[in-house]
Amino acid sequence: MEKEVNQTLVTDFVMVGFTTHPVLRLVFFVLFLVSYTLTLTGNLGLMVLIYLDSHLHTPMYFFVGSLSFLDIWYSSVYTPRILSDCVSKNKVMSVAGCAAQFFFSAGLAYSECFLLAAMAYDRYVAICNPLRYAIAMSKKLCIQLVIASYVAGFVDAIVHTANTFRLRFCGDNTIDHYFCDVPPLVKMACDDTRVYELIMTSVMGCNVL
Template sequence: MEMEGNWTLLTSFVLVGFTEDPLLQIFFFVLFLISYTLTLTGNLGLMTLIYMDSRLHTPMYFFVGSLSFLDIWYSSVYTPRILSDCVSKNKVISLAGCAAQFFFSAGLAYSECFLLAVMAYDRYVAICKPLLYATAMPKKLCIQMVIGSFVAGFANAVMHTGNTFRLRFCGSNIINHYFCDAPPLVKMACDDTQVYELILATVIGCNVLATTMLILGSYVGIVAAIVRIHSAAGRHKAFSTCSAHLLSVSLFYGSILFMYSRPSSQHTPNWDKANALFYTVLNPLVNPLIYSLRNKDVKDAFKKVLGRVIVTK
């Protein structure tokens, strides 16, 4: 801690996590260890399938693989720290460590927003302009769009992190959360946070609005195209290619908007932790399932790879 005037400024924090009960900590350790193992296995498995099967070498699956890559790193920002805190009595995180976790958390969250918007545009081109799909979505453009999503995401994270950690923190250093997030940090600020909250709302609002408008615009075009399809089988096939993306968008955007669209006075620790689990732990876990369980191409690729393994043995 450092003294500044009448304030004692904080240079480290203590993350409370989910519980201080030793037995419950063991339960949460096992639960999150299983969750993290399944997340890594599912996303790495999906990336491997896409790489190994030439039928999956399309823009759609390139973006799905990029999302799996992002989700591996996204879950890795939170879960290893949760596991460590469940078995360690030392739950201290330095101010620099808190800022680093905050930066990567924000960067990957913003990147996922942009990547999901790019994936919506890809579905729009595939359904509304199928004859031009190959020329409209060349490999070089797909790579540029993914890189652009990460660049835009981390550029916003620089602003988000700089805006947050220009605040001075004082008083109790206990963060009633399992990671360094904006709502609990704002409550610890010594400074007036009105300007901070205005900038935060503007940055998040502009990014979410821009990506949401692109997603909604893409799906308006998709729905209009599906309505014009005469056969029920054709409409079902067109809709099934979008259903996984729609579910992924709903889970991610729903939890993010619920968390950050409310004023800080309405945030309670238990609700914040429960809501944050959706986009920090649950979303990376279920995304591989969403994009594979009802996807015939992925299931066929899995059977093909499994057949190769059995024949080799």
């Protein structure tokens, strides 16, 4: 039985995407291209504005600029692939490519959660300790909080990705989705996923805390 399963192990995935209708695929391509362009323009514009205007050189806007930078990379993990799938007939993605997309999307998503927590802490200090705000939220601390957000986010992503792709995938390699995500991948797993789910619950619980 084990030998039979090994013969059907998945080596690549086929992304179904949003639709197979050629006209709708073109419509989606235009919509996503416009949305992606606006996202890049808006976030880059905000970062440049914060950099050029000395009045915005405060902890709050430093975090806002950092969030804009993160959003640029986060949207770039998915959108180019989605745009490619809309105009290309080849929707195949290798397991390595899927793992890379999964890793960066998880790392940036986790990092954004930690960065938003740092921004909430910044607002807490500003409201509850306004007289000590300038000293408490020093430039050094702000940089450390941003770096810590990325480090914690990508450490979580390493755990998440390694735990997901240690599973063996077999059977139908079609993913009814537009990117590599946990539900469709776990659905294709040949192995028992109880340990996987326990580890993921532990990681998510630690993040929430």
